Amino acid sequence: MDAHQPVFPNRILPYLLLAPSAILVIIFFIIPALQSLELSFYRVNAISGRRLYIGLENFTRLLQSQEYVNSVGTTVIFIVFVVTVGLSFSLLLAIGASQPIRGFGLYRTLLIWPYALSPAIAGVIWALLTDPTIGLLTHWLSQIGIEFNRNTNSTHAVLFVSIAATWKMVGYNVVFFLAGLKNIPREVIEAASLDGANGWVRFWRMTFPLLTPTTLFLLIMNTLYAAFQTFGLIDVTTQGGPGRATYMLIYKLYNDGFKNANLIGSASAQSILLLIFVAVLTVIQFRTVGRRTFYQ
Secondary structure, rough: OOOOOOOOOOOOOHHHHHHHHHHHHHHHHHHHHHHHHOOOEEEEEOOOOOOOOOOHHHHHHHHHHHHHHHHHHHHHHHHHHHHHHHHHHHHHHHHHEEEEEEEEHHHHHHHHHHHHOOOHHHHHHHHHHHOOOOHHHHHHHHHHHOOOOOOOHHHHHHHHHHHHHHHHHHHHHHHHHHHHOOOOOOOHHHHHHHHOOOOOHHHHHHHHHHHHHHHHHHHHHHHHHHOOOOOOHHHHHOOOOOOOOOOOHHHHHHHHHOOHHHHHHHHHHHHHHHHHHHHHHHHHHHHOOEEEOOOO
């Protein structure tokens, strides 16, 4: 070993520092995940607690259920909307907020506020704005001939939930995009400008490639958010309706596992399938976007 190579004096301290996080992950993620995996192979009686081993029957019934297939399709559309529209809009706002203009400090602060709200509160705000009778936004839309009714129109309900969920994450995305923009060397952009590149070319050829690490991180975080953290928003607004148009996978899992206690085994199978579904999406994102990510 090189005599000049630094050696950490205490070999136990790093493990002690990691222990609290590791214990929390084991207690609140690993153990519940293993219990869900076990329950997914059983039919559980909610009253007596007795379990009957049925193998993969819960999984096969789900995959053959039209309701579950529809829920998967709705969830995919929802995730795609939240990720693509959310990141695009957030990047646009971040570029505007990064300009050295007087008063933009307050503008940047206001952009962060939506992320401080819980999904349920964000849902209440948008529910009031889009209420068919008293909503300010629906009133404005009616003035231009658009009758928006999330309570009866399935398409309007999915759009409403998607917009509300996207708005909730805008502040989070803007913060990271602003940090990424601040780390881009100004001399690189100035050199491209001196070479005659216009604003559009400078953004796509210089700025955006340098933002790809941030974009990849936000792509994954927004996917996880849309898949797992929007239950509160849906529960306080549409409750999965109308006609189960907003019956996302996470909301169906809740209804089968908590409201219909006889489907505990099915809900456990759904949690495993949802975990696999999101894991596959994440791997695809790493394989596709990660190859185009520029880290230097």
